[in-house]
Amino acid sequence: MDRRAVLILGGLLACLAGLSALWLLQGLGDGNRGFILSLRATKLAALVVVAFAIGISTVLFQTVAANRVLTPSIMGFDALYVLLQTLLVASLGVAGFAGLPAGAKFLSEIALMTAMASGLFGILLLRGARDVPRMILTGVILGVLFRSLSSFVGRILDPNAYAVVQSVSFASFNKVQPDLLPVAMGVTALAGLAAWRMAPRLDVLALGRDPAVSLGLRHRGVVLQVLGLVAVLVSVSTALVGPVSFFGLIVAGLAHGLMRSTRHAALLPTAALSGAILLVGGQWLFERVLGQAATLSVVVEFAGGLFFLYLLLRGHIR
């Protein structure tokens, strides 16, 4: 990594540390400090975990798809997760669903999601890698299919069960699921570490299939591993805050713009850190300064949508 990359990463880390301190300590009175701190720390940790998961998964997915406009959510990864949740509630009932131990349930959901996403998107990417428009269309259609299936199953549920489904189908940074947090942190750390260890292979993967094979990369294996990691990370972020469509796009665009390099060893931490700064900073702004006058998820999606249009208009789709 060159000096510039190290400086940027250091700057991002300092910025995140400063924001975190502000988030934790601002206006901390003499009252029940321990309670307030633990409340704030839980939320901070959740935001950081979500940002890391979304940032890393988007960079990974864009590399494997050789495309800077796609994100896992545009391709329907999170819709698949919501569909899984809905089917679980429908088959187990609310009591059964709520009665499952949170950690174990979450881990098995991740396993199921990884298997399904690797299978589905693996076939799509390995077969149609040379036909990007077809791949995008198929992904978008799959996303719509998953969403329609969830809403169909949602319709035949009774209203109580539907309320449970609803809580996982909309993005909100205000209510995170604290019981999942320890598992989510562990899973994200492991997946992030695995992605970091793959960084040199990801650089080669980004060259495209033919050059990568010529250089001796096990192309199929690496694609499936990357898709597996993406599925794990998307499950984490969707479970914690719900589906977020365009945030990853902003973060990945930011990382590529900041680094002006394609080295994944630099790109992955940049995406993770800048994502965390955006989420923590944004949430601080909306919660503490604007007094919840607007919600972060809506603004993030709005800005991300604009950025998506900008990328499309600049002809970055390839």
Place this chain on the structure above:
Amino acid sequence: MIRIDGVGHRIGNAPILHDITTHLPEGRLTALIGPNGAGKSTLLRLVGRLEPLQQGRISVGGHDVSTTRTEDLARVMAILGQQNSIASRLRLSELVGFGRWPHHRGRPTAHDHARVAEALEAFALTPLAHRFLDEVSGGQAQRAHIAMAFAQDTDWLLLDEPLNNLDMAHARALMGRLRDLVRHQGRSVGLVVHEINYAAAWADHVIAMKEGRIVAQGDAHEVLTEAVLSDLYEAPIAVVSHQGRPLVLHHV
């Protein structure tokens, strides 16, 4: 030597190659020629394991292509396909640097950097080394891709239409450089070439293909004759001799 033994290939229902058995001799420059759709590129891609082998066996320097680890094959042969559009934004020096990847797997040494500098110099890319791929012309990008394959430093170099996008001077320089590699560094080169006079002037060995079959193979003198070429391209083609090598008059 590259041995190709009973190789057949289909894409969907369309047969591309029929039971091909041939070899590319070691220490020579071999040209694959033939009309469009003859299966030249497919054969080269099968040798370079860019496509999975459906039928038959291929070995490169004694390494069976379907059973040898792909990491090991990358140190035996480098293959450059025809379409080289790279999605990520790379500098020319970074692209050529990837040629060393099979040797260092992500941790380049001083030796690797020296070989990259050498490859850039060899293809007259040193002044462009810090430009991005999308800031150079098609021909310059093509040279950078060839330099990457060159930097891979393998016994075998397989190139699918490397002359695409190159002007006359650079095309000639490339062929001269490839023959240098063969003559002085003991490497072996296989390439698909459309402009037949480059094969006539530089190739040691020529394999002529048509409709998925091999029509003729041997020294340039034996294959590049009026009878073989007229039959191969189904058009009357005159061949004269120039400085002791065949010169094909296909354009008049």
